[in-house]
Amino acid sequence: MGPRLPLLVAALAGCLLSARGCVTCDSEVMEALNSLEKDYLPGHLAPEHHENVMKRVKEAVQNFKELPFDEDSYMGVVDEPTLKKASWNLLKDLKRITESDVKGELFVKELFWMLSLQKDTFASYAAHFQKEDFCPNKCGMMLQTLIWCSNCEKQVHACRKSTDCGERQVKVHRKEDMILDCELNWHRASEGLTDYSFYRVWGKNDETLVSKGKEPTLTKTMVGPEDQGTYRCELGTVQSDPATIIYFHVTVLPQRVEEEIPSPDIPNQGEVTLGHPQSNTSLQYPLSQSPNPVKMLRGRLLGLLIWGCVVLIAGAATVIFCSRSGKMLDSIKSWFDTGTEAAQHPEVPEGKS
Template identity: 30%
Template structure:
């Protein structure tokens, strides 16, 4: 049965309810505005009070009377969208009750709020409809609230169970990751279970079953090449989707493998060995560079000191020779006199 047929049947049997009528919080604040609030604000104007009461009731109920369309509205809503719609309605009504609106101004504010509520409803339901039946393959289950009966129901959107094949290349000694998740899986109702298989000679060999959508095989080698399969099962155990993987393991020539620090045991450190992919150890010249730099600096200091010492000696020798020459000159002067 199509969604349109479900909607038409609900309208004929139950009549219009309106998605917002399915929210107890929204009904509570609606009754508060229609009753105590309007009774106190419009005690002297019963005609306007009744008009606003009918306007509130008819607009809230009339939300479900929007045009049916797969991209806009299909007569159902999920809990999250209903909570957002309820929150919008509560904020609008609280704003009105917290302000001192009277008479015509109160009528205008309520009318504007109801028009804004309709715009919000259309916007939220349009976004919600994008979730509906957005699975490219497989069987997708939804838990929706019927806007006419206010009862939750499971709806299914069934397409081809087989979701194709993904080709993966993994380098030798790297981790092989089989990721089975598809975009629509997170919207699928109920607990999900993933089963992973290795396909050998056309037969499935189960590897593991888990709630996670991925499987990690550490340090892939040539034996890990081949075909794998992932199946998604719904909460009731039915197959929802199936995805294959064709894995190729390629060599990783020239790639360096870095090993962790060796562990220590009472007998001593554990030798990890050398990977065939790891390059030969390179000499570390850091110590020699430091020694050379330090020695060079010491050499410069010593050479500078020797140059200074030599310069001082030469200066003193010149001064001594100058003093002797002056003494000889004086002696010669005295003898001539």
């Protein structure tokens, strides 16, 4: 390895000074680094370089938490799923290096090259969190547990937006089921939520609690005109402020009319059917169950095939029967002719004239 190794370590570690992330907040990462120092280095690197290499490695990893912190943009924080995903990638690559049993300068190059790539990977995860996962609620109040990379401290952050999440128009026919759904796509990711409460709104300051619980829907069966009106849904939080408020304006439409077509085999009340009913395709098949032309054609072809086979078999049997009958007649005729000839020319016993 020679005197080049300390210079190599310093040069490679210098590439990581601008790294952004806070993987050192994960206890599994710190345990893996300790195992690297105590278990792997003694058999894969000269003892005089152990201290210098581990010092550079720890500095490089510590730089993962030197994120610019802005109170307004929250650039110095991540959520726990993002941290876990970045830590898992780092641990996976570190395990790959140790299992490859690489030694010396090649080990140092592999190690710091891996840390450089992990820096970029974590930067992409953090950017995605800031753009997509940080306060994804478009309305209402969402509670998120965030990790401050400067001190690995966890705090619950409230993403406060307008609690009024709009109004929805619901139309339902009489004697059918009414379903009001209050769940939004970010509710399952939010923390500190309590119960969904549904109210029947009668006036500006007058409303009645209809249901309360963990289910985000209100279902009313066999609705009638009395169920028409305005409903309000509210999702509570541990901070006593509502997370979501949604209004539903329900309109009850007339009952659906389903026309019943009488069966052709059952006469109408007060009528007597005489003789055989006339064949009527429109009566045999209701409109909703009209025959399929393809199936009808297929059935007819199958019937013709069956009848053709029957005729062919009958013809063959007739030919065989006629042939055997002709031979039998010839035998009877021959026997009859033989008997007649014997009667006409009887045999005379010897010695008699």
